[in-house]
Amino acid sequence: MSLRIIFMGTPEFSVPTLRALVDAGHDIAAVYTQPPRPGGRRGLDLQKSPVHQAAELLGLPVLTPLNFKAEEDRAQFTALNADVAVVVAYGLLLPEAILSGTRLGCYNGHASLLPRWRGAAPIQRAIMAGDTETGMMVMQMEKGLDTGPVALTAHVAIEPNMTAGELHDSLMLAGARLMREAMLKLEDGDLPLTPQAEDGVLYAAKIDKAETRIQFSRSSQDVHNHIRGLSPFPGAWFEMEIGGKPERVKVLATEMATGMGEAGSVLDDALTIACASGAVRLLRLQKAGGKPMLAADFLRGTPVSVGTRLG
Secondary structure, three states: OOOEEEEEEOOHHHHHHHHHHHHOOOEEEEEEOOOOEEEOOOOOEEEOOHHHHHHHHOOOOEEOOOOOOOHHHHHHHHHOOOOEEEEEOOOOOOOHHHHOOOOOOEEEEEOOOOOOOEEOOHHHHHHHOOOOEEEEEEEEOOOOOOOOOEEEEEEEEOOOOOOHHHHHHHHHHHHHHHHHHHHHHHHOOOOOOEOOOOOOOOEEOOOOHHHOEOOOOOEHHHHHHHHHHOOOOOOEEEEEEEOOEEEEEEEEEEEEEOOOOOOOEEOOOOOEEEOOEOEEEEEEEEEOOOOOEEHHHHHHHOOOOOOOEOO
């Protein structure tokens, strides 16, 4: 036996789960993903999402409605006669007609330990808050934002220097394994559901560009968490003078360091930067329009004197 599944996802994060369900022998009735968006070097070419591309390689039918406001899109979903819908980072809030449009409902793979970090950016927010653990959860979807009962949980440690990109990859693979297990249990009629706790609710708001600038006036731990939580995208940045004009420089990796000085000042020739308390050492940087590079390579092309103030 196998389940007839509608899969709904968009970014690279969703792809391993789609492949895991195919490998498990389930019948994928259709794949829903966000419509192609302008992209490419000049931003003129329409780019299919990673899930769209993966589905085509797997020979699966792909549907890309802008939303589910049109009755014909809702009817098409229901007409697929699926047992269940699996949702992983699809990017749309689903209306009641879709949530109830399959025999067994919709199950979501969410990258946090609910009810902590409901919402759009749970990976980044967990690191920025200094959490030492997060995880993947398979939850049954309902109308509220990530409020449904939880079926299965996989815990993932957040190491002290781990970036959002590294945690993303760990959770991506853990989520694929967990959803495969969940669908097996659902098929057997043995999938447990536990209501979420009422305490400890936190919302992971979408990352705003206005919060990406590094504030060395904060503690070194806060600065370190901020930088790694935004690495590699969108990237935390500071401004410094290069070639006689101010330029933005992204910081993609740091480590905690010792040292004291005026917040934002360079303390040594290894790019140790003073914070309000303590210091951080910049390990990987990226100039505007350039490639990421190690601090030593950055310094060879852009000397930075001790005492320089990074703004």
